[in-house]
Amino acid sequence: MKLAILLLFLVISQLATSNGMDVHLLRPFSGVGDHPITGVSCTSWRFAVETNNLRGWLTVPSTCEKYVGNYMIGGYYRQDSAIVVSEAIKYAKALNSSGDSNNIWIFDIDETTLSNLPYYAQHGFGVEPYNATSFNAWVGKSMAPALPESLKLYEKLLSLGIKIIFLTGRSEDSREATSWNLKRVGYHTWEKLILRGAGDKSSAVVYKSAEREKLVKKGYKIVGNIGDQWSDILGSPEGNRTFKLPDPMYYLS
Template sequence: MALRLPRDALVPLLVLLLVVVHATDATQRLEMVTSSAPARGGAGAGTTSRARVAAASCASWRLGVETNNIRAWYSIPAACRGYVSDYMFGEQFRQDCAVVAREAAAYAEGLALAGDGREAWVFDVDDTALTNLPYYADTGFGAQPYNATYFEEYVANATAPALPEVLGLYGKLLALGIKVVFITGRHDYEREPTVKNLRSAGYHTWEKLVLKPSSLGSSVVPYKSGERQKLVDAGYRIVGNMGDQWSDLVGAPEGDRTFKVPDPMYYVA
């Protein structure tokens, strides 16, 4: 006998089914990004001609962002929200991160290290050592205005996953005897959750963790370049510098070589 439900019971059931499917899909896509294994597949299959044209335009926009030709932007183009979501959750982002990490590892392994413990590698934290994709998945992947209150709550929870390719590079650097220094734009009052998060994500050892004093202005370049200068003044040799923003990497002393992790979700000057 077929089960017949009253009509007024069907709508709540359908809503519940849609919520469960959406939540499951978001969780699976996040696991693809934070898993140590590269994702398979990607966006584009079955897309319409108009969608393909939009994706091509957004790909060109992302290229402009990554090459620092497009600057001082405040949010991703509204039409590119789906493209950025597919990129961040897809195979291409993982491949791009893997290329950066592989080149950085090859460079580090080819260095003639002095072995005196003074060679240092600088890492940014947000969206470099750790990925904030869980936060950005909830806030439109950069299409919505930055929510400082929500982001501070996210930082306080100390649950950001490691970016797997960067975590792998970190382990190789330690094995080579290169000291790791984290210089982050997070504020000094966020030290405790940042330490907790780094350790839980797999970053167990570092030489220094530098957080931005609350009294400093919003510009990142003077702060980060100034902290790198302090390292040099203390006798460290910065052999490498990695971040997701150009403001992590510019401003003397930049380090002997810089490596940028892809990030089309936001711009920090």
């Protein structure tokens, strides 16, 4: 596992460097570049993003591209993810939920269960507008690696008898590719894999809230919910406790 992760980040680093992004694997950028509108540092910009104070943004500011790239590929992203998952595991272990077959934990997929860093290393770490054609082509390859921290949480939850629900904004026509990708990187079993239906144009908050409501009506108890976007965890029902992973590369409402 450790060797595979090291090789992954070496490949990402090489891809990013070959595209002229100057992303250094072990030397995160200082983040002193100014946001073109607010004039604040990129570190402050990322803080506003992660706390959901900055909303509705479409792309990462061009002056923050190197900072975001180095954050994602360097050690800080993994460290931030690790502390979130550490708290999630601590909470799950305290539930004492053995014997309750209706307990579920909801996982988002992109930048939560699976990491699309190889894709973003070639597409500017959020500075380019979302391109559905190129991203869907990437999804179809089923090559996204697992976010190691989320895989650790997944394995712990299964050992505690908590069922897993994957709830993603990916479209239904990517079910086969998504299922194969999940299994290939270690997510070998789940209760449900829920994808967005054809023609569903609702916002992420509306769509995911509605799907969680359906699960509750079927008798499931959402003991935990984790995602990289605020829209993964906001809306009713949220679940007994929510966990937000870092992601300064894009915003979904």
